[in-house]
Amino acid sequence: MILGxxxxxxxxxxxxxxLLTDRIGGMVRAEAATRLGSALGAVQSEIAAEERRATDKxxxxxxxxxxxxxxxxxxxxxxxxxxxxxxxxxxxDLDFLSLSDTAGARxxxxxxxxxxxxxxxxxxxxxxxxxxPLRGIEIRRLDGESGLALVAHVPVRYQGQxxxxxxxxxxxxxxxxxxxxxESGIDLALLDPGNRVVGGTRPVAWYPMRWPRSPQxxxxxxxxxxxxxxxxxxxxxxxxxxxxxxxxxPTASSDRTIASxxxxxxxxxxxxxxxxxxxxxxxxxxxxxxxxxLAAYSAKVARGTWDEPLSLHSFRELxxxxxxxxxxxxxxxTNRDRLIVSERQAAWSQMARKVAHEVKNPLTPIAISIADLxxxxxxxxxxxxxxxxxxxRTIGDEVDTLKKMLQEFADFARFPPPxxxxxxxxxxxxxxxxxxxxxxxxxxxAVAAEGRSITFPADAGxxxxxxxxxxxNGLEAxxxxxxxxxxxxxxxxxxxxxxxxxxxxxxxxxxxxLFAPGFTTKGHGSGLGLTIVERIVIEHxxxxxxxxMLGSGTTFRISLPLGAKG
Amino acid sequence: xxxxxVRGCATLVMVAGLASSASGKxxxxxxxxxxxxxxxxxxxxxxxxxxxxxxxxxxxDRRKPxxxxxxxxxxxxxxxxxxxxxGSLGKVRKPERVQIHREHPPLIARPVLRIAFPASTRANLIxxxxxxxxxxxxxxxxxxxxxxDSRSWRLLKNSASxxxxxxPDTLLVRLFDDASDEEIALERGxxxxxxxxxxxxxxRMREDARWKRxxxxxxxxxxxxxxxxxxxxxxxxxxxxxxxxxxxxxxGDLAPLVRDVPSTSRPSPGSALLEVDPxxxxxxxxxxxxxxxxxxxxxxxxxxxxxLDVPADSTGLSGVTPLFAIRCPVVSPATLRRYLAALGTxxxxxxxxxxxxxxxx
Numbered sequence: 001m002i003l004g005x006x007x008x009x010x011x012x013x014x015x016x017x018x019l020l021t022d023r024i025g026g027m028v029r030a031e032a033a034t035r036l037g038s039a040l041g042a043v044q045s046e047i048a049a050e051e052r053r054a055t056d057k058x059x060x061x062x063x064x065x066x067x068x069x070x071x072x073x074x075x076x077x078x079x080x081x082x083x084x085x086x087x088x089x090x091x092x093d094l095d096f097l098s099l100s101d102t103a104g105a106r107x108x109x110x111x112x113x114x115x116x117x118x119x120x121x122x123x124x125x126x127x128x129x130x131x132x133p134l135r136g137i138e139i140r141r142l143d144g145e146s147g148l149a150l151v152a153h154v155p156v157r158y159q160g161q162x163x164x165x166x167x168x169x170x171x172x173x174x175x176x177x178x179x180x181x182x183e184s185g186i187d188l189a190l191l192d193p194g195n196r197v198v199g200g201t202r203p204v205a206w207y208p209m210r211w212p213r214s215p216q217x218x219x220x221x222x223x224x225x226x227x228x229x230x231x232x233x234x235x236x237x238x239x240x241x242x243x244x245x246x247x248x249x250p251t252a253s254s255d256r257t258i259a260s261x262x263x264x265x266x267x268x269x270x271x272x273x274x275x276x277x278x279x280x281x282x283x284x285x286x287x288x289x290x291x292x293x294l295a296a297y298s299a300k301v302a303r304g305t306w307d308e309p310l311s312l313h314s315f316r317e318l319x320x321x322x323x324x325x326x327x328x329x330x331x332x333x334t335n336r337d338r339l340i341v342s343e344r345q346a347a348w349s350q351m352a353r354k355v356a357h358e359v360k361n362p363l364t365p366i367a368i369s370i371a372d373l374x375x376x377x378x379x380x381x382x383x384x385x386x387x388x389x390x391x392x393r394t395i396g397d398e399v400d401t402l403k404k405m406l407q408e409f410a411d412f413a414r415f416p417p418p419x420x421x422x423x424x425x426x427x428x429x430x431x432x433x434x435x436x437x438x439x440x441x442x443x444x445x446a447v448a449a450e451g452r453s454i455t456f457p458a459d460a461g462x463x464x465x466x467x468x469x470x471x472x473n474g475l476e477a478x479x480x481x482x483x484x485x486x487x488x489x490x491x492x493x494x495x496x497x498x499x500x501x502x503x504x505x506x507x508x509x510x511x512x513x514l515f516a517p518g519f520t521t522k523g524h525g526s527g528l529g530l531t532i533v534e535r536i537v538i539e540h541x542x543x544x545x546x547x548x549m550l551g552s553g554t555t556f557r558i559s560l561p562l563g564a565k566g
Numbered sequence: 567x568x569x570x571x572v573r574g575c576a577t578l579v580m581v582a583g584l585a586s587s588a589s590g591k592x593x594x595x596x597x598x599x600x601x602x603x604x605x606x607x608x609x610x611x612x613x614x615x616x617x618x619x620x621x622x623x624x625x626x627d628r629r630k631p632x633x634x635x636x637x638x639x640x641x642x643x644x645x646x647x648x649x650x651x652x653g654s655l656g657k658v659r660k661p662e663r664v665q666i667h668r669e670h671p672p673l674i675a676r677p678v679l680r681i682a683f684p685a686s687t688r689a690n691l692i693x694x695x696x697x698x699x700x701x702x703x704x705x706x707x708x709x710x711x712x713x714x715d716s717r718s719w720r721l722l723k724n725s726a727s728x729x730x731x732x733x734p735d736t737l738l739v740r741l742f743d744d745a746s747d748e749e750i751a752l753e754r755g756x757x758x759x760x761x762x763x764x765x766x767x768x769x770r771m772r773e774d775a776r777w778k779r780x781x782x783x784x785x786x787x788x789x790x791x792x793x794x795x796x797x798x799x800x801x802x803x804x805x806x807x808x809x810x811x812x813x814x815x816x817x818g819d820l821a822p823l824v825r826d827v828p829s830t831s832r833p834s835p836g837s838a839l840l841e842v843d844p845x846x847x848x849x850x851x852x853x854x855x856x857x858x859x860x861x862x863x864x865x866x867x868x869x870x871x872x873x874l875d876v877p878a879d880s881t882g883l884s885g886v887t888p889l890f891a892i893r894c895p896v897v898s899p900a901t902l903r904r905y906l907a908a909l910g911t912x913x914x915x916x917x918x919x920x921x922x923x924x925x926x927x
Binding site (some may be wrong): 065068069072073158159160 | 717740742743744745746747749750751753754768770
């Protein structure tokens with residue numbers, strides 16, 4: 001339960017942390033997308049500006065009379081024109097420069113100039129495509145590898161008509177991309193229309209062989225590749241297929257930060273869970289121990305041990321409960337004392353009424369006998385001697401009854417406390433079999449053979465008297481056809497002695513008043529038998545219970561503790 | 567390729583001829599046969615610049631004609647390559663003894679003459695034309711002009727024309743937006759003659775032996791003059807300043823109208839501050855040149871340098887000191903120069919007029 005509560009406390013926290021980290025991750029990526037968008041916008045602007053610059057440079061060349069003269073007045077070889085283009089290419093800082101006629105046939109080309117990286121070799125396609133001059137970025141062969149080049153075409157006009165096409169531009173090589181990267185602050189990759197990486201600000205091997213998306217999408221499409229956040233931007237103008245410039249903004253650092261945050265959150269959650277368990281344990285111990293003591297105390301109170309006061313220090317609500325319970329204990333004790341006194345008074349009153357009734361009953365025959373004697377004597381009845389004899393016997397019997405009854409009351413009044421000693425059930429059972437030998441032989445009484453070895457602390461005499469009372473009541477209830485069974489069995493802490501009969505049973509009202517002094521279902525007797533039985537059992541620290549249903553017999557169960565009294 | 571070989575051979579022959587001349591074997595100021603093979607002959611020209619492609623040449627040995635031909639190429643005005651059309655020089659053992667008689671062929675009217683003019687978009691320092699129109703030359707008024715397109719005119723000589731002479735039957739005029747295009751068209755042979763604004767012809771053309779002897783044509787109208795009166799008389803250029811002005815801004819194309827004024831007797835641009843007419847398209851360049859030449863002088867301009875659309879030979883205009891007439895280079899192949907000169911380059915230069923100009927010519 002403690003763990004459950006702790007989890008219930010930590011799980012929302014963990015969820016909040018997860019949502020928070022996810023939110024942070026989303027914000028980081030949104031920020032990266034924004035930065036990428038703006039950076040790639042700058043890249044596009046730079047490319048457009050570079051294209052304009054290339055166009056402007058070509059415009060300068062195309063309007064140079066020397067070019068026109070070399071081109072339009074050439075005869076045969078165009079070496080001078082090629083040399084001119086080479087010179088202009090270097091002066092204008094172009095990577096390639098060539099001149100083609102209106103049919104697309106290349107007339108002259110800037111000679112390859114060895115540079116720090118060696119000789120550049122840029123294969124150039126026809127400057128016209130479908131009769132329309134190309135413009136923009138094209139796929140070219142660059143240094144033997146597939147690359148991209150930014151190409152500009154400018155017409156060479158003669159007498160207002162296009163006499164040729166000047167083509168030039170720059171290679172979108174690593175240096176160019178590095179410059180864009182320095183200006184935009186993002187890594188870039190060049191993809192050909194087949195989605196193959198042909199260059200970038202990182203080594204080509206760093207990029208995936210195939211890009212995980214189609215670059216033909218005209219919209220900005222952010223996506224992840226590993227720990228890299230990328231935004232694709234088609235930068236080409238002209239006809240498809242488009243090449244693409246991809247912008248990269250690695251989010252590895254932020255991802256690591258988020259992962260660290262998640263790990264820290266997990267550790268914090270575990271620590272919180274541990275603390276929650278610890279605190280919950282402490283709290284529950286503080287709460288449960290008083291409750292357990294309270295429960296034990298309540299059990300004591302339920303058992304009738306009301307003399308021991310409860311001293312418990314706990315939180316305020318529980319102390320209030322403890323105070324109320326102790327107050328209840330004191331009230332119960334007071335009421336019990338009062339009840340004892342009241343019961344004692346009631347018992348004595350009932351006893352007095354019973355004594356008076358029992359004394360009154362014999363006195364009536366005695367009085368009648370005496371009145372018959374007086375009347376017979378005064379009438380001088382001839383059978384006076386017989387009447388006298390009868391009266392004397394009656395009076396004598398009634399006097400014996402009175403003496404016997406008074407002896408019982410005297411015995412009940414001076415009932416001694418039990419002297420507990422190890423008592424073997426076999427001994428008590430043997431006494432019962434001896435005492436009721438004829439009933440055992442007739443089958444009306446059966447003493448079970450099981451449990452004969454049980455030994456329990458008891459006053460053997462009182463216990464024998466209690467069992468005799470119960471057996472006697474049972475035998476009287478079952479008549480000649482019934483059967484009384486006596487047995488004992490040992491439990492963990494008590495021995496249970498059972499006396500069952502097959503008599504007519506008791507009504508609920510009878511069962512409620514069964515142990516009250518003077519109660520009897522028989523036409524004779526003092527009604528003290530079961531009262532004495534109950535008193536003996538209670539004096540032994542045990543308990544007596546009765547199970548009876550009308551027509552199903554009655555069973556008494558006497559539980560006696562196997563330990564010391566108390 | 568062929569031209570290159572020919573020029574190479576010509577150079578070798580010329581070097582040999584020059585070496586021979588240096589050795590004292592040449593005889594007087596006469597053309598001299600250097601070398602002949604098959605139908606070609608190479609001749610060292612005694613009079614630089616007199617020979618033109620197309621000239622007729624007759625070779626004589628001991629006053630006896632042995633061959634004749636036509637100059638097909640003149641190299642740097644010193645060497646002529648002659649295509650032998652009759653006779654043969656194969657049996658000549660001593661070329662130095664061959665006498666060469668050279669004469670220009672008779673001028674005949676060409677059926678077509680293609681002439682290039684600057685279009686209205688061509689900027690120059692003096693004129694600013696919104697539209698250029700072409701008129702028949704004044705000396706050949708019997709032409710009827712037809713505009714072919716925005717840049718071309720066709721001028722057909724009327725059949726009833728009574729004007730005799732060598733004027734071609736058809737004049738095809740084409741306007742060029744770009745001077746270099748015009749030069750290229752000339753070099754490509756797309757036009758026979760090209761008229762350029764003063765100072766417009768490229769240095770390359772001016773220095774090229776094929777074109778360096780270009781003709782000049784003075785327009786009948788329009789002068790560059792100083793307008794206004796300053797204390798002590800109207801300011802003007804002295805001869806030196808005028809020449810410097812013309813050379814610096816117009817490559818010497820303008821025709822100076824200033825008489826030879828001693829530099830100490832008349833104020834120079836430095837002594838009398840000139841204001842340049844704002845209507846002149848080249849005002850900024852002219853002012854820049856004047857400022858570079860100016861010294862300390864009056865703070866207020868004493869006169870204005872302006873273009874006046876008046877006859878070039880106008881004289882006696884009050885308050886006006888004519889400086890330059892508008893003279894345009896008329897460039898053509900050497901073979902046509904004599905023909906064009908005969909036609910009159912001034913008439914050719916005046917054919918194109920500005921319909922509406924900023925300078926109000």
